[in-house]
Amino acid sequence: MSSKLKIIFSTLFLFTLLFGLAQPIPVQAALSIATIEPNLVYNSQATYITITGSDFVEGAKVYVGETAVTTNFIGETSLTAIIPSGFAPGIYNVKVVKPDQSEFLIEAGLTVEAPNPEPTSTQQPFARPQVSVGAYSTNASGGIRYGQEFTLTVRLENSGGVRANGIQVNFVPSALLMLGNGGVISVGTLNNGSAVDIAQTMTAANPFWGETMTALEMNVSYYDENGIPYTENFTLNLGVYNTYTGVAAATATPTGVHLSQLIISEYKTDLLQLEPGLQFNLELSIQNKGDLPAKSVTMIVGGGSASSGGEGTPGPGGVSGSSGDFTNFAPVGTSNVQSLGDIPAQSSLVATQQLIVNVNTTPGAYPMKVTFSYMDSHGMQVNDEQVITLLVYSLPNIDVSFYQPVSDLTTFQSNLLPLQVINLGRNSTILGNMTVTSSAGMVENGQTFVGALDTGGYFTLDVMLTPEMAGQAEVLVSIDYTDDFNQARTITKTLVLNVIEMQIDPSIDPSNPDFNGGLPIEQPETFWQKAWRFILGLFGLDSGTPVNNQPIQVEPGLKPEPVPAQPGGKG
Template identity: 45%
Template sequence: MKTNNQRTATLFRLLLFVLIAAGLLIGPKAEEAQANANEQDSSTRPIVVVSYYDFGDDYIYPGQTFNMHMQLENKGNARAENVVATFTSGEVVALDTGGVKSVGNIDSGGVGNFEQRLTATWDVWGKPVASLPLMVTYTYSNTSYSSAFDITFPVYTKYVSPTATPTPTTTPAVVDRPQLVINNYKASVEVLEPGVQFSLELDVENVGSASAKRVVMIVGGGSSSGSSGEGTPVPGGTSGGSGDFTHFAPLGSSNVQSIGDFDPGDKIKASQALIVNTTTEPGAYSQRISFSYVDEKGRTYNDDQVITILVYAIPKLSIDFYQDPGMFFAGQTSMLPIQVVNTGKKPAILGSMRVTVEGADVMNNVILVGYLETGGYFPLDAMLTPFTPGPLDLTITIDYTDDFNQAQ
């Protein structure tokens, strides 16, 4: 059985001999199977994440008022009710609504859209990025949930001369500075589960108007200290030990890496080996990435960005014969005593188990499995009639729904 998009398991090749297999085993009662199928998995819950936001430009300016469009998406397997987005004012202030937006209900796999009017305070002057904390709260089945996000806006700061007068004025000067952004990222492993080792691969670009020197990437968040102006740099260092490693931990090297220099427009691929902690539950997790660097005048910059990593819990199953199937005659019907066992550490809710064979007729080959405890098993007694002598391949397919409500 594959672990993604209908996982199948090819079991055994059956060699037809000149002997007849005997015996018949009756499976569990249909009523018991249906009762198991109706039990609800304790992991059923909504998971609301920020899937998209746009503020109509590439940058914001100190003192600017603008509208932001945001889209929330429910990646869980249950309906999110009473969804409320709350913005905490700081460098960016929410207007008109007091920072609270009611989004309503979001079905599993659905989205909720809203707009919020914002203004950038003068505290963002000279900063590369302004941040706006967001807390999304929602309920399901009388249980409250919340998710925290950090919405970021690139800042463009420029010096503007006074209004023209008869007296001579200097030409307005634009502040040249580097600005590193993550254009794209992906994990080297398609499906991340607790205990899985993977490489986080990032596409980083300098979209600023100046070169970034001695760039350091800090996975989990951190910063560098040193000179913040022109002249001789003062002693400083890079701090990466205060980051959040609850769900993902560095592997093979520290979370601090030097990735070189970036001229304006340069793109560099960076990577970090990580492992998903074994205590991590399935869900969408925010991962903070910091870039620390200096410009050509020795000024130090620290940029923080956030990406989202999805963690799954794929059922761990073993499919085998629960007794010796014996031998088969061509043209004669015999039983296939097949059994699926949950070898994982958690219960699983499974859909239909299906047996298919090329070159033979298979009857009683589909059954609904339902709820399967850890170590539990479920049999399927299919009836096989080979057409001709020779080996046969059995294909066993088991359907299920993953933690983000996607059929697999």
């Protein structure tokens, strides 16, 4: 090759090299962090933080200190991360690491603190008053007689450790009628270790046929110096004069007793569970089991009586229905006294009474008296008392929701469900296991024990859900607990969420003919590439296009050199 030709090609090579260096190099934005919001979080629950900056890419991870946290890519300038509950308190450096291991760190970018503990009160020793009956007696010589007044004297003693205040005694009328004060006596204050005598004037409501004793119920209510109320119930057994006393005679052959007898064969309420503050209808099925009709039947809910003067002559006062116990249940709409008319022998009828449960009633089983006052076939006034039992529950008022908004979920990705359980009731409650399930996909961290919740208190649980299909996803939250009567119960709440399909990078289109399965497509050789190979040939360098499994032709006298394989090929 002539020297002039070599000079031409050398000049062309230098021109090509200088032209390539003169081309502008695109400048990319550098990875950086601008802000972290919020920069102060509490570890009592999981918290989202938002990081803004530049040059963020899909797959970038956020590190708090040396701990990698769950990271969501929002865009080139925004990332979100989740600080899990229970994260150790401290001041942490925050850094963003890209998949190519390039990173940017901001010192002291996030502070994690624990919530301030609530102050605990010092428990004081417990002491309460205790009112009891020391003794009782009547001035009725030979026993209580029908038609005669007598006085009952009761000694009350305070055997507790502190003073009893506001003592009130209530005698419940049954076979005995209270005179003078309606059966209510206000005692006032009784110091601990002291005693006081009270007196109540009474009379018999009916003759005591074949009886020797009668029972009288006495209720005592009071409170201590802190205003805590107490109630005591006593049953006093009093001797009566047997109307059937006389000279003994031969026993006659029984011929059957003819009388009226009213009983409550069945009762029910229109509410499945009675709770404080709820109104309900009490339905009573009343049967006359006797062989004689009961005339002019009056039903008294809560207990009471109807007085008469002997031989069926009505006495003053008529029906007494105000002496019943309405501490826990009170009539609504109508009074507690109803006239049922006549009930023939072996017949029945249904009576209803609308009641309300006192808001201060505690859970438990409460007896309720029901009195049937009627005239028998001999014109005598008869009072039949029945007792039924009503159960009062205090079921927890629980709300299950999210403690922060939840956007649309994405299929085949783990999505955070920030659940919270709030006690909306007026009393604290104890809950058992909380279980989260869903038929829409896989649930992680879906079971835990809740425990005690104060009024207005809350419990949080961060659940991860990976849905498998788009559409509506139902998440079932079940909470087990034990009610006031030791029966297992379950609270259920269904939460409905929207699931969308996983987003695919629009730049990758498998239907594009240039896609080639993700492999680069061989492009035709350009003019400058051919020129470059030509220049390489001038200097005796390899200027050919290698072909797999084909030998490379070399000039005679030159030693062949191996050609390196191109990356991604088979060599």
